Amino acid sequence: MRNLLIVVTLLAFCDVSTANISDTFSNYGEKLRPYFKKFLGKKRTERILGVEESGIRMPKIPEVKKDARSVELLRKRKSKSYSKKLTRRQKQKYDLAFIREVTRVTRQMKSNLKEDRRWLNVMSQGGTREGVYRGIVLEDRYTNLERKSFPINPKVLKFSLHYANYFLAQDIKKSALRKSNFYTLKKVLVERSLEVFDSFPVENDDLYDWYALFSSYLAKKYPRIWRNKLRKNSNAKIHKNWAKNVPEQHIKSEVIIKMHKVFNFQLSR
Structure with a gap:
């Protein structure tokens, strides 16, 4: 001793x-x-x-299924019950926070009151967080950004190549990425991430393991980005436990927001 x-x-x-x-x-x-x-x-x-090893291993990245968002699969995924029930006011509060954050990190500009009300109305009628995001990147404001000259820098290029290879099992040519528009590239990688997400089997923890390692990696690699206590935590077990206790739309919203934050951070460096 x-x-x-x-x-x-x-x-x-x-x-x-x-x-x-x-x-x-x-x-x-x-x-x-x-x-x-x-x-x-x-x-x-x-x-x-260093942070204690979680013991979580990267699952095999599934082949993206064309029917990954089929009604049958979505029904299976949504069959899980969640103990925490939100009041209408609580749900609206969280939805509004999501709308404002996802708009800001996606377009790099704040939403206005009219947009907030429109998307809140969509979500109050059953619209999903993923659906709101897809609506934002399909709007003229975002497509106009894709048409402009926003080349990617070496840091964005390096991150994109590693992320695509490790988390999406995609081998992308560096020469192809160099020609990409910044806003198009981050949209495409987020879209592919959501497709991989939907293709994981529902009968095991592969999805949660993937998300846990994804969140842990970003927390370790980019500690300066995160203000939220959970997001800055590099312990994969904590992220897995969180993911297993929330609706999948909340996990997807974290994937969307974290990816855009990382891209934006590297653009500004």
Whole structure:
């Protein structure tokens, strides 16, 4: 125990930005984690050892099905019951927050009162978050952005290639992406993400594992983007648990918003 205390004391004063204890003691780091937590606390332990591995593995990315949004499949997905019931006022509050955020991150401009009311009316009549998003990217304001010259920069290119390969199982040629319009590219990758989402089987946790790793990756890779406590959390288990306890439209809205935020952040750098 004395030796452990000495190690812990030394590590507490180490420059963790230049020394990754997980690399140095790869075989022992996780075994020592409980002791580090006890003496240093969770936050400092994570700074030294990194976030604890979730054990979640990337599922096989499914082949996109043409009938992924068929009535039968949607009925199966919606058959899950959720314990938390919202009042009409609560639902309207959350819907409005979504409308304003998705409009801002998609077009990079705020929605106006008229738009808020229009989309709220759509959602009050059964419209989905995904449907609202698709409506926004089909409007003239967005298509006009696609017609203008908005070339992609190297950071956007690098992210897009990695994301498409790892999360969508698509091998896209760099030369093809270089010619893309920024707004078209992020719309296409979001659309493909939603198609992959809908193609995951309903009888296992593949969808939740995919989303958990997606959210964990973005939290680690782009920590400066996120203000929301859940979004900035890099623990994949927490994201999986959240996803399993909310309607799928909420998961989809997070995929949409996070993707647009990452693209916008890299455009501004």
